Amino acid sequence: MLIPHPLLGxxxxxxxxxxxxxxxxQRPDASAQNAEAEFCDYVxxxxxxxxxxxxxxxxxxxxxxxxxxxxxxxxxxxxGAELASDVKGAVK
Amino acid sequence: MLDHMTDLxxxxxxxxxxxxxxxxxxxxxxxxxxxGLASLALRKGQSAPQPFGLALPGVGEVVSxxxxxxxxxxxxxxxxxxxxxxxxxxxxxxxxxxxxxSVTEQTDGFTxxxxxxxxxxxxxxxxxxxxxxxxxxxxxxxxxxxxxLEHMTVFLIRRADDRLAVIxxxxxxxxxWHALAVAARRLED
Numbered sequence: 001m002l003i004p005h006p007l008l009g010x011x012x013x014x015x016x017x018x019x020x021x022x023x024x025x026q027r028p029d030a031s032a033q034n035a036e037a038e039f040c041d042y043v044x045x046x047x048x049x050x051x052x053x054x055x056x057x058x059x060x061x062x063x064x065x066x067x068x069x070x071x072x073x074x075x076x077x078x079x080g081a082e083l084a085s086d087v088k089g090a091v092k
Numbered sequence: 093m094l095d096h097m098t099d100l101x102x103x104x105x106x107x108x109x110x111x112x113x114x115x116x117x118x119x120x121x122x123x124x125x126x127x128g129l130a131s132l133a134l135r136k137g138q139s140a141p142q143p144f145g146l147a148l149p150g151v152g153e154v155v156s157x158x159x160x161x162x163x164x165x166x167x168x169x170x171x172x173x174x175x176x177x178x179x180x181x182x183x184x185x186x187x188x189x190x191x192x193x194s195v196t197e198q199t200d201g202f203t204x205x206x207x208x209x210x211x212x213x214x215x216x217x218x219x220x221x222x223x224x225x226x227x228x229x230x231x232x233x234x235x236x237x238x239x240x241l242e243h244m245t246v247f248l249i250r251r252a253d254d255r256l257a258v259i260x261x262x263x264x265x266x267x268x269w270h271a272l273a274v275a276a277r278r279l280e281d
Contacts, residue, residue: 007151008151008152008237012225012240014240015240060245061238063165063166063167063238064165064166065166
């Protein structure tokens with residue numbers, strides 16, 4: 001399986017480690033009133049889609065960047081990859 | 093003179109008093125025990141400095157001038173190399189050149205093996221095909237890549253068409269040498 005790294009081109013997926021759902025980047029506000037309930041959902045609840053899934057991959061044996069990879073969970077086709085720092089920057 | 097001091101003998105990453113070198117047909121692998129290393133990272137919003145007069149290279153690129161060189165390791169991060177600076181505080185020298193940036197000593201974390209070919213690019217590329225999942229044609233002279241080699245993380249620097257440097261973790265120097273030497277020996281057959 002090859003991952004299209006935005007800076008480095010197609011790279012062997014063995015160079016990466018997998019973290020999980022990209023929604024982990026949206027960490028709840030710890031100072032909010034309902035922080036406990038929000039963190040409970042953040043830690044324990046995940047969507048489990050059959051199809052397109054955005055997920056975090058770490059280029060450990062590479063440039064050590066975090067990527068948001070879009071993958072089809074039914075075919076394992078990789079549909080795209082973005083630098084997580086760019087995704088995070090765009091959200092703010 | 094302190095006569096109670098232990099008599100310490102400096103050794104290279106491979107454990108000998110002299111750097112190892114060995115030839116396998118057209119390829120010669122040499123332990124580069126003289127290389128000083130330090131990493132440099134820009135902090136958010138910082139503009140790029142030019143330590144030792146070197147313009148910081150772009151993605152996957154290497155620059156060098158005289159005894160100094162730098163290669164890209166990640167976004168806003170570079171590794172600096174200096175010939176003959178393994179036994180001095182090279183990180184302090186780099187920090188003095190770029191006082192605003194984050195600089196970390198790396199000499200003691202890595203070991204460098206220089207591979208030279210006496211028959212042009214072909215033996216270097218044959219060795220790469222045996223060891224890494226990187227297209228040798230995509231790693232031309234002046235390019236660098238970080239990848240996995242027998243489960244070890246390494247930097248591959250194509251110093252020239254017929255020269256490749258492999259920089260890996262110092263604690264795994266013996267395993268890395270073994271991987272390179274076995275692959276080079278098999279190419280002789």
